[in-house]
Amino acid sequence: MEVTLETIEQCNSRNIPLPIQREVRQRCGFGCVICGIPLYEYEHMEEWAEVQRHVSDEITLLCDQHHREKTGGLLPKEVVSLANENPHNLKEGVSKPYNLHFAGSTVTIEIGSNTFTCQDQGYGTAMVPISVDGTPLIGLILADEHLLLNLVIFDEFNSPVLHIKNNQLYYSTESWDIQLVGTTLTVREAHRKILIEIKFCPPNKVIINRGRFLRNGVEILVRPKNILITNNSFLISGNSVTNCFGGLIIGHHDKPIGGFMAIGSIPRYMGDRKEALKFEKESLNRIDE
Ligand SMILES: [Zn+2]
Structure with missing residues (x-):
């Protein structure tokens, strides 16, 4: 069976209702309660198998590493409980490098030297730097004065391998190395190449400097100075638009998104596995160009 985003959603019977997620995020200071990293998993502090319920007070936020430590028994339940009562990002007098607080009336996104700026339209304002055939590959959503990251990385065979949904590490097929140094994620x-590099510039700007995005035979490389669509060697740089919620929009979208560049149709890759892997290696080298 081909894994699609829809089947992932259906398989995840433990999906926590959105209003509860929102409460938990706010209570935990938008980060892992132990270390503050703003990419996390929702952790039921009571054994899910026993309680089978979503109660905001019983759920906390743990980053991938601390979640694995807890599952592996290295991080005791009591320590998580204590941290939950005094979350890292809400501690008094602690420097908060991870507190990616948003303020202002507009949001600016820069991607591969192109920028777009939109008005804050309140809770749920969505910005889509890259979308292909109706699938936003990267998106930022404004919620409670924070920008929440949405990211889907597909492989050459069009299967999702990493899905971050409103900062929640929602689905991944292997272990990823996710780091936040200063405000750069x-x-x-x-142990391989960078697949995406995002710099949060509080209070109201986000810069996407590097990334490799694949979907339906389209490959997009984001580099600091430009965006390259490898299918047709098309380079995009220096665009700047305002009052716009989108960036590079490729293919058909049922709900149109205005962007700095919209491309209706381009040639698509249709390779076999061997060719795809060769192609991956070359592409990863080109992100550094
Ligand atoms: Zn952590």
């Missing part, structure tokens, strides 16, 4: 495939 990088996602690497284990």
